[in-house]
Amino acid sequence: MIDILNNFFGGVASVMAVGPIAGIIAGVCVGIFFGAIPGISAIMAIAIILPLTFYVDPIIGITMLLAVYKAGIYGGSISAILINTPGAAASFLTAQDGHALTKAGKAGKALAMALYASVTGEALATLVLIFVAAPISVISLQAGPIEKVFLLIFAFTVVGSMTGESIPRGILSCCLGMLFAMVGMSSITGATRFTFGVPELMSGFTFLPLLIGVLVMPEVIDAIKNRKMPHHDLVLSKSANPDDNRVTWKEYRSVFGTLIKSTGIGTFIGALPGLGSSAAAFLAYGEAKRTSKNPEEFGKGSLKGIAAAESANNAVCGSSMIPMLTLSIPGDDVTALLMGAFLIHGITPGPTIFYEHTDVIYAIFAGFLITDLFLLIIARAGFGFWTKIASIQRYYIFPCVTVFAIAGAFTTNQDMYDVLILICFTVFGYGMRLVGLNPAAFIIGFILTPLLEQNLDQAIAIVGTDYSMIAASPFAWIFTALSAFSVYSAMRMKKKGKKKAAATQNASEQAA
Amino acid sequence: MNRRKIDVAFTSLLIIVSLVILSSDKLVEGGMETDLGSLFLPRIVAVFIILFSVMIGIPSLAKLLKNAPLGGLERIDTTGFLGIGIYIAILVAYWAAIPHVGFLIATPIAMFSIAVLLEGRNWPVMAAVSVLTPLAVYYGSSTFLRVFLPTWSLS
Numbered sequence: 001m002i003d004i005l006n007n008f009f010g011g012v013a014s015v016m017a018v019g020p021i022a023g024i025i026a027g028v029c030v031g032i033f034f035g036a037i038p039g040i041s042a043i044m045a046i047a048i049i050l051p052l053t054f055y056v057d058p059i060i061g062i063t064m065l066l067a068v069y070k071a072g073i074y075g076g077s078i079s080a081i082l083i084n085t086p087g088a089a090a091s092f093l094t095a096q097d098g099h100a101l102t103k104a105g106k107a108g109k110a111l112a113m114a115l116y117a118s119v120t121g122e123a124l125a126t127l128v129l130i131f132v133a134a135p136i137s138v139i140s141l142q143a144g145p146i147e148k149v150f151l152l153i154f155a156f157t158v159v160g161s162m163t164g165e166s167i168p169r170g171i172l173s174c175c176l177g178m179l180f181a182m183v184g185m186s187s188i189t190g191a192t193r194f195t196f197g198v199p200e201l202m203s204g205f206t207f208l209p210l211l212i213g214v215l216v217m218p219e220v221i222d223a224i225k226n227r228k229m230p231h232h233d234l235v236l237s238k239s240a241n242p243d244d245n246r247v248t249w250k251e252y253r254s255v256f257g258t259l260i261k262s263t264g265i266g267t268f269i270g271a272l273p274g275l276g277s278s279a280a281a282f283l284a285y286g287e288a289k290r291t292s293k294n295p296e297e298f299g300k301g302s303l304k305g306i307a308a309a310e311s312a313n314n315a316v317c318g319s320s321m322i323p324m325l326t327l328s329i330p331g332d333d334v335t336a337l338l339m340g341a342f343l344i345h346g347i348t349p350g351p352t353i354f355y356e357h358t359d360v361i362y363a364i365f366a367g368f369l370i371t372d373l374f375l376l377i378i379a380r381a382g383f384g385f386w387t388k389i390a391s392i393q394r395y396y397i398f399p400c401v402t403v404f405a406i407a408g409a410f411t412t413n414q415d416m417y418d419v420l421i422l423i424c425f426t427v428f429g430y431g432m433r434l435v436g437l438n439p440a441a442f443i444i445g446f447i448l449t450p451l452l453e454q455n456l457d458q459a460i461a462i463v464g465t466d467y468s469m470i471a472a473s474p475f476a477w478i479f480t481a482l483s484a485f486s487v488y489s490a491m492r493m494k495k496k497g498k499k500k501a502a503a504t505q506n507a508s509e510q511a512a
Numbered sequence: 513m514n515r516r517k518i519d520v521a522f523t524s525l526l527i528i529v530s531l532v533i534l535s536s537d538k539l540v541e542g543g544m545e546t547d548l549g550s551l552f553l554p555r556i557v558a559v560f561i562i563l564f565s566v567m568i569g570i571p572s573l574a575k576l577l578k579n580a581p582l583g584g585l586e587r588i589d590t591t592g593f594l595g596i597g598i599y600i601a602i603l604v605a606y607w608a609a610i611p612h613v614g615f616l617i618a619t620p621i622a623m624f625s626i627a628v629l630l631e632g633r634n635w636p637v638m639a640a641v642s643v644l645t646p647l648a649v650y651y652g653s654s655t656f657l658r659v660f661l662p663t664w665s666l667s
Contacts, residue, residue, distance in 0.1 A: 186550050188550075
């Protein structure tokens with residue numbers, strides 16, 4: 001514990017410099033800006049900013065990306081509250097209660113509660129990350145190549161079974177990502193695979209264009225597809241009572257219990273790979289409603305509803321880094337992207353990160369906490385400005401996003417071939433969404449396959465011809481059992497979901 | 513659009529590709545010999561792709577043959593697909609034009625076209641955004657990132 005505190009204060013000292021602070025401020029502004037625009041998610045903002053971080057120190061670059069992430073998640077609640085357009089599924093519940101308050105002339109109160117809940121959730125989850133990640137990494141350091149192979153198989157199974165529309169589609173997405181990762185020269189044997197004589201394929205698919213193509217550009221395509229839908233214009237009515245446009249200390253105290261409980265739910269859900277912020281927000285909201293004295297207020301402008309959804313949603317930001325930093329398992333699309341950013345900066349996430357890059361990782365943790373402070377100040381100071389951002393027309397935004405994406409793809413190797421990769425994977429990524437395949441599972445498969453291949457090769461070298469040795473480790477059995485359990489629980493969850501949907505449909509048919 | 517037909521088509525394609533990976537040795541060139549070989553992991557993945565493709569394709573084919581009513585997720589709304597085609601065409605034309613006319617000339621045209629595609633009709637502001645954004649990106653990337661975006665090469 002003392003070591004963690006020492007390292008943490010060392011990290012605070014590293015991050016308290018002009019570069020990292022400027023990076024955090026820029027990241028917060030960019031994150032809120034992009035998050036506030038309907039149709040642009042935090043992941044899109046991170047992907048666009050990622051190339052800019054190649055040329056700066058990892059502490060500056062990664063803290064900036066994390067600031068974009070945190071601020072982008074909060075920014076999503078601005079458009080949800082003001083114009084009832086949740087940028088992500090996780091903001092759906094915030095939109096329900098927040099927009100009801102906006103219609104009552106209390107937009108300021110809804111935005112302030114979303115901000116305080118976001119910052120509280122993020123800060124507490126970050127503290128959990130700081131104090132839990134290093135001890136977990138000590139345990140996971142015991143794992144050798146054999147255990148890592150089983151751990152990675154567990155990761156593929158969990159992510160594939162939890163993230164897809166159905167288990168086969170989720171795991172198939174992951175398998176496709178694995179297959180694409182094996183194009184080009186093998187780092188182990190030096191052989192070239194699946195290149196078909198095309199020299200550009202020798203080095204495989206460049207990560208950033210592939211990532212932007214699969215995860216970001218389909219959102220632009222969605223905007224193009226829905227271009228005939230009317231733009232939500234921002235019409236705000238403001239109450240004359242100043243208390244209607246702020247959260248009083250009494251109100252904050254009244255929701256504090258909900259904040260703590262929802263943060264706990266968000267932190268727990270975030271630490272489990274594959275579930276993500278939507279599940280956390282829905283669970284926390286349901287729990288807050290269940291235990292509330294006035295459950296009928298939920299969905300009609302309840303402050304507790306906003307507090308529950310936003311704190312749980314944002315708590316996921318911090319805790320989703322736990323499996324990524326300790327076990328090399330990115331739990332969702334954003335952490336997959338952040339893992340890519342760590343790799344680009346020459347830092348391999350995993351248990352050794354706490355020993356090989358102690359200064360960097362604790363500086364990033366400190367930056368994570370300082371980001372909350374800047375988010376609070378910048379978002380609170382610029383409420384008026386951020387509300388205007390939410391009403392920017394899409395025909396100004398998406399052409400700019402396209403150009404940033406193309407310039408970002410070119411920046412990687414300064415090669416037009418990467419732009420072609422971007423275009424191809426844009427079509428591929430959109431096609432994946434159409435047929436119900438999951439882009440996040442695809443990206444996670446793509447990122448983790450080189451690690452799997454390397455560890456598999458080392459594991460085989462260790463056991464020689466006695467292949468039964470692979471199953472001798474207790475970790476192997478534990479992870480195999482966990483993989484089977486994750487598939488079983490995903491099957492149960494999907495079955496329950498189907499039953500619930502059928503029951504709701506029956507009830508609505510009977511009512512009609 | 514009926515997604516079941518697409519399911520059957522794409523899973524059939526994946527099964528064929530996986531069978532090629534399983535049966536052909538020409539997909540790998542050079543490299544040193546190891547216990548597992550360079551095609552060990554791709555072939556394991558190919559087996560899983562066949563397995564899960566069958567799990568997706570067979571039920572879709574069965575429902576297609578039975579003419580079962582479409583579920584919510586099995587119907588693909590094709591409204592706006594023409595716009596997607598035009599957007600992809602703009603991207604491809606932009607990619608082809610950049611090496612010849614340069615980033616600063618190709619980008620405003622591409623941005624303006626995308627803005628028009630998105631039903632933008634505020635011409636002066638759209639034109640200003642289309643010209644100023646590429647200038648800012650070009651200046652920023654060359655000055656701060658030392659990344660030089662392609663310039664005019666028609667001569």
